[in-house]
Amino acid sequence: MNPEPLAPGATIGILGGGQLGRMIALAAARLGFRTHVFCPDPASPAFDVASRRTDAAYEDEAALAAFAADVDVATYEFENVPAGTAAFLAARRTLRPDAAALRTTQDRLEEKRFLDRIGVPVAPWAPVDGPGDVDAAIAAAGLPGVLKTRRFGYDGKGQAKVADRAGFVAAVGALGGRDLVYEGFVDFVMEISAIVVRGANGAFGVYDVGENLHENHILRRTTVPARVPDTTRGTAAALAIRIAERLGYVGVMGVEMFVVDDPTGQRGAQRLLVNELAPRVHNSGHWTEDGAVTGQFENHVRAIAGWPLGSTQRLGEVTMTNLIGAEADDWLSIVADPGARLHLYGKAEARPGRKMGHVNRVVPPAG
Amino acid sequence: MNPEPLAPGATIGILGGGQLGRMIALAAARLGFRTHVFCPDPASPAFDVASRRTDAAYEDEAALAAFAADVDVATYEFENVPAGTAAFLAARRTLRPDAAALRTTQDRLEEKRFLDRIGVPVAPWAPVDGPGDVDAAIAAAGLPGVLKTRRFGYDGKGQAKVADRAGFVAAVGALGGRDLVYEGFVDFVMEISAIVVRGANGAFGVYDVGENLHENHILRRTTVPARVPDTTRGTAAALAIRIAERLGYVGVMGVEMFVVDDPTGQRGAQRLLVNELAPRVHNSGHWTEDGAVTGQFENHVRAIAGWPLGSTQRLGEVTMTNLIGAEADDWLSIVADPGARLHLYGKAEARPGRKMGHVNRVVPPAG
Numbered sequence: 001m002n003p004e005p006l007a008p009g010a011t012i013g014i015l016g017g018g019q020l021g022r023m024i025a026l027a028a029a030r031l032g033f034r035t036h037v038f039c040p041d042p043a044s045p046a047f048d049v050a051s052r053r054t055d056a057a058y059e060d061e062a063a064l065a066a067f068a069a070d071v072d073v074a075t076y077e078f079e080n081v082p083a084g085t086a087a088f089l090a091a092r093r094t095l096r097p098d099a100a101a102l103r104t105t106q107d108r109l110e111e112k113r114f115l116d117r118i119g120v121p122v123a124p125w126a127p128v129d130g131p132g133d134v135d136a137a138i139a140a141a142g143l144p145g146v147l148k149t150r151r152f153g154y155d156g157k158g159q160a161k162v163a164d165r166a167g168f169v170a171a172v173g174a175l176g177g178r179d180l181v182y183e184g185f186v187d188f189v190m191e192i193s194a195i196v197v198r199g200a201n202g203a204f205g206v207y208d209v210g211e212n213l214h215e216n217h218i219l220r221r222t223t224v225p226a227r228v229p230d231t232t233r234g235t236a237a238a239l240a241i242r243i244a245e246r247l248g249y250v251g252v253m254g255v256e257m258f259v260v261d262d263p264t265g266q267r268g269a270q271r272l273l274v275n276e277l278a279p280r281v282h283n284s285g286h287w288t289e290d291g292a293v294t295g296q297f298e299n300h301v302r303a304i305a306g307w308p309l310g311s312t313q314r315l316g317e318v319t320m321t322n323l324i325g326a327e328a329d330d331w332l333s334i335v336a337d338p339g340a341r342l343h344l345y346g347k348a349e350a351r352p353g354r355k356m357g358h359v360n361r362v363v364p365p366a367g
Numbered sequence: 368m369n370p371e372p373l374a375p376g377a378t379i380g381i382l383g384g385g386q387l388g389r390m391i392a393l394a395a396a397r398l399g400f401r402t403h404v405f406c407p408d409p410a411s412p413a414f415d416v417a418s419r420r421t422d423a424a425y426e427d428e429a430a431l432a433a434f435a436a437d438v439d440v441a442t443y444e445f446e447n448v449p450a451g452t453a454a455f456l457a458a459r460r461t462l463r464p465d466a467a468a469l470r471t472t473q474d475r476l477e478e479k480r481f482l483d484r485i486g487v488p489v490a491p492w493a494p495v496d497g498p499g500d501v502d503a504a505i506a507a508a509g510l511p512g513v514l515k516t517r518r519f520g521y522d523g524k525g526q527a528k529v530a531d532r533a534g535f536v537a538a539v540g541a542l543g544g545r546d547l548v549y550e551g552f553v554d555f556v557m558e559i560s561a562i563v564v565r566g567a568n569g570a571f572g573v574y575d576v577g578e579n580l581h582e583n584h585i586l587r588r589t590t591v592p593a594r595v596p597d598t599t600r601g602t603a604a605a606l607a608i609r610i611a612e613r614l615g616y617v618g619v620m621g622v623e624m625f626v627v628d629d630p631t632g633q634r635g636a637q638r639l640l641v642n643e644l645a646p647r648v649h650n651s652g653h654w655t656e657d658g659a660v661t662g663q664f665e666n667h668v669r670a671i672a673g674w675p676l677g678s679t680q681r682l683g684e685v686t687m688t689n690l691i692g693a694e695a696d697d698w699l700s701i702v703a704d705p706g707a708r709l710h711l712y713g714k715a716e717a718r719p720g721r722k723m724g725h726v727n728r729v730v731p732p733a734g
Contacts, residue, residue, distance in 0.1 A: 008698055008711045026393055029416045032698070032711025032724060048418040049396045293705070308703040315731075331375055331399070336675040338660070344375045344399025357375075357399060364682075364731075 005200075005306040006072050008032030011051070012301060013071030013093070015058070015085070017044025019345035019355060020077035020281050023289070025049045027297035033305070038067050045346040046077075058085040068092035075251060075304050079106045079279050080152055096200070096250040096304040097279045104247060105279045108181045109150045115274055118246045120239055123258065123273050124184040130177060134168050141184030147171045150179045157217075186273060188258035192226045193284035194240035197252045197299040200306040204244070205299060206237040207292060207312045210320075212256070212284050218353060222284045224291060224318045228259055232270045239272060252300040254282025283322065283355070290341040290360040291318030316364040328356035339363075372567075372673035373439050375399030378418070379668065380438030380460070382425070382452070384411025386712035386722060387444035387648050390656070392416045394664035400672070405434050412713040413444075425452040435459035442618060442671050446473045446646050447519055463567070463617040463671040464646045471614060472646040475548045476517045482641055485613045487606055490625065490640050491551040497544060501535050508551030514538045517546045524584075553640060555625035559593045560651035561607035564619045564666040567673040571611070572666060573604040574659060574679045577687075579623070579651050585720060589651045589687045591658065595626055599637045606639060619667040621649025650689065650722070657708040657727040658685030683731040695723035706730075 006012075012028045014021045017039030025035040025046055037050035040057045047053045052070065056063035064085065068074070073094045076086075079102060086099040104114045115122050126137035128147065137145075147168065149158035160171040162182070172180065191214070195207040211226035212219055225233070240255040247253075256275040265271070285296040294302075294310025302309055323330075328350055334340050344357035373379075379395045381388045384406030392402040392413055404417035407424045414420045419437065423430035431452065435441070440461045443453075446469060453466040471481050482489050493504035495514065514535065516525035527538040529549070539547065558581070562574040578593035579586055592600070607622040614620075623642040632638070652663040661669075661677025669676055690697075695717055701707050711724035 005699060008695070009713065009715060022396070026396060026416075029389070029393060029713065030710055031702075032695075032713050034415055034713065048401055049393075049416050051415040302702065307699070310702070311705040328375070328399075332372060332674070335398075335669065335677070338678040343397055346376065346396065346399050346401065348376060 006033070009034065010072040010305070011036050011070060012304070013038065013067055013074035014046065014050070014077060015039070015074065015081055015089075016077035017041060017046035017050075018077055019045055019347075019357075021046035022049055022345060023286075023297045023343075024075070024077060024281060024300060027295065028301045031298065031301060031305075031307075033301065036067060036071050038063070043348060048346050058082050061088060064088050065092070073304050075300070076102075077280055081106070097253070098248070098250070101247050101249055101253075101279045105277045106152075107150050108148055109179075111277055112181065114247075115243070115277075118242060120243060121271065121273050123186045123275070126182045128172060128178075128180040128182050131169050131172050134165065134172065137182040138165065138168065141182055143168075143185075145182055145184045147175060147180055147182050149175055150181055186258050186260060188260050188273070189270070190226065190228070190259050191275065192228065192232075192236060192257050192259055192272075193222065193282065194236045194255045194257065195252060195282055195285035195288065195296055196237075196240040196244050196255065197296070197303050197309055197312070198244040198249045199303045199309050200250050202245075203309055204241050205309045205312040206240055207285065207288055207296070208314045209233050209236045210284050210287060210318075216353070218324060218355070219283050219322055220324075221322070222287055222320045224287050224314065224320075226259075228270065232259060232272065235272055239274060243274070243277065249279070251279070251303045252281045252285065252296050254278035254280070254284060256284070283358075284320075286343070286358050287318040287320035287360055288312070289343065291315050291320075291362045316362045318363075319361050321359045321361075322355055323357040323359065325350050325352045325354055325356065331357075334359055373400070376401065377439040377672070378403050378437060379671070380405065380434055380441035381413065381417070381444060382406070382441065382448055382456075383444035384408060384413035384417075384420075385444055386412055386714075386724075388413035389416055389712060390664045390710075391442070391444060391648060391667060394662065395668045398665065398668060398672075398674075400668065403434060403438050405430070410715060415713050425449050428455060431455050432459065440671050442667070443469075444647055448473070464620070465615070465617070468614050468616055468620075468646045472644045473519075474517050475515055476546075478644055479548065481613075482610070482644075485609060487610060488638065488640050490553045490642070493549045495539060495545075495547040495549050498536050498539050501532065501539065504549040505532065505535065508549055510535075510552075512549055512551045514542060514547055514549050516542055517548055553625050553627060555627050555640070556637070557593065557595070557626050558642065559595065559599075559603060559624050559626055559639075560589065560649065561603045561622045561624065562619060562649055562652035562655065562663055563604075563607040563611050563622065564663070564670050564676055564679070565611040565616045566670045566676050567617050569612075570676055571608050572676045572679040573607055574652065574655055574663070575681045576600050576603045577651050577654060577685075583720070585691060585722070586650050586689055587691075588689070589654055591654050591681065591685045591687075593626075595637065599626060599639065602639055606641060610641070610644065616646070618646075618670045619648045619652065619663050621645035621647070621651060623651070650725075651687075653710070653725050654685040654687035654727055655679070656710065658682050658687075658729045683729045685730075686728050688726045688728075689722055690724040690726065692717050692719045692721055692723065698724075701726055 124141035491508035656662040
């Protein structure tokens with residue numbers, strides 16, 4: 001489908017109306033595309049910048065059919081698009097990334113099986129579908145660890161730390177008793193992200209790897225480049241490319257990885273364990289908007305439109321800091337700082353833990 | 368009015384729905400503002416990225432009243448806002464730049480009188496309100512020259528070249544017989560633009576002066592920095608600042624100037640003659656979007672919102688090339704060039720002479 005690149009003036013359909021959809025829409029507009037945002041939340045920040053808006057449930061097939069008829073290609077800003085929604089749309093319009101990418105990445109168990117299958121290292125893990133699986137899981141992945149729901153977890157939701165057998169059994173109950181994945185604890189040096197983009201013609205781009213700092217399970221800051229050796233950087237890029245390639249992926253994908261010291265390797269050697277795939281533009285790629293020649297949002301639009309990809313070249317040393325909850329109230333002091341590039345998402349209510357915006361700071365290389 | 372800076376989430380009202388309004392709206396969205404675009408053309412490209420849209424005539428007072436009630440500050444993308452519209456709005460909401468800036472700049476005669484009054488040099492000129500004024504105009508400003516309507520001219524429309532007395536008289540008739548301004552021909556070396564921004568608190572920013580190349584009265588390319596001596600650069604910035612200061616201006620203004628060799632001055636000395644003021648973001652400032660720390664659209668939004676201004680620092684050598692009419696059909700080869708930053712305006716129809724988009728190319732300083 002869509003062997004020809006989409007001409008400017010075509011309509012990009014976006015499922016999901018949060019800040020990611022909003023920034024995709026802004027990038028699409030700059031390239032001359034129209035956008036149509038579909039989201040069940042009438043207060044969606046992406047509605048404010050979309051050419052057309054559908055405020056309907058993801059299960060509303062009449063609304064989905066009208067959306068599909070209106071758009072030239074559809075994409076999404078979140079991995080929890082219901083499978084039925086994706087299938088319904090994909091039967092009518094090109095969906096990029098495709099339904100298979102969604103299927104693999106919206107289920108932690110499917111994702112780990114896929115990564116195992118293509119030889120990408122992950123932390124030790126085991127499926128858990130009841131208290132009877134606890135001993136086998138501990139045997140496979142050790143203690144302590146984290147028990148997670150297979151689906152619909154984000155920002156620390158749908159997961160519980162497990163320190164011992166009794167706590168494990170309790171966590172199984174607390175998380176619903178089944179459809180869980182247990183991951184053994186990894187003593188990592190840092191978490192990094194590789195943001196990869198794959199074009200419709202199979203061309204690749206990878207941004208320089210960033211170093212992520214989390215607080216309360218929410219990304220606080222990404223610093224680029226990550227403080228890792230070049231070999232680690234290269235391995236991270238190669239892993240991200242392999243994943244996108246084997247998924248037949250089209251668009252931007254975020255790949256979170258743990259950096260682990262490798263005592264069996266050479267001095268300074270590190271191993272990488274892939275922690276999570278996000279089949280979409282990613283918070284840890286927001287630095288690219290000011291810190292790279294082409295931002296992740298534009299490259300996502302280019303990819304799904306079948307356009308040539310833009311350069312992922314970095315423009316300096318970059319930090320991206322999320323503004324969470326009331327932190328966004330500091331907007332006036334941030335914009336008074338000439339080195340700060342403020343991005344706000346237009347959300348009305350600054351609830352605790354809610355991502356309200358981010359700030360990029362780019363230090364160009366010394367001339 | 369509006370002594371406090373506008374908080375994110377406030378609504379910026381924009382009169383005019385062309386590419387300038389569209390790019391103002393995109394910049395406003397990035398800072399967390401909502402936008403409301405008012406334009407009589409239902410196919411306005413700015414409607415596609417606006418939070419709210421009013422498709423009504425500028426004389427529709429009910430629509431204007433609703434617009435004024437909905438927005439927190441109003442601005443415009445074009446200098447030909449009818450005086451009645453500006454007055455109606457300004458009585459209800461802060462209008463930035465204000466109605467006085469519009470009054471001065473939308474009438475070539477008022478503009479020249481103002482520039483004379485504040486000691487800013489312009490080409491020799493004379494008002495013409497009938498054939499009886501022709502001889503005095505020739506005596507004041509010489510031959511050849513250009514006869515222009517006082518109002519509503521742009522891109523070469525509403526003007527006629529005049530080579531001799533008979534042609535002058537004919538041009539007076541062709542241009543309506545009255546409300547005209549005659550400008551003596553200036554043998555200029557080049558045309559340059561200074562893009563200045565003045566904040567609500569009186570703070571200034573000036574971008575590096577760009578060199579403009581026109582074809583068929585339409586801007587073809589702006590190259591930054593202009594190939595002029597530093598003294599000329601400094602004089603241009605000082606003139607732009609003086610103009611904005613004396614207008615009590617808030618927002619971005621484009622100041623077009625002729626660079627003229629000065630045989631009476633020192634070796635290499637140049638004089639500047641201000642050609643035209645544009646009380647708005649300006650085509651010759653489009654390079655700032657990729658070639659400066661803060662683009663002109665964001666700085667316009669910051670200014671009218673009462674925010675601190677962003678840095679106008681240039682990021683390299685920049686060329687901005689307009690895509691006019693069918694030139695925009697080359698979008699695929701442009702986006703395949705890794706050095707090109709494409710901006711398309713989402714206009715459906717590529718009529719000859721119509722500005723469809725532009726391309727910025729930034730060459731960073733050698734490291």
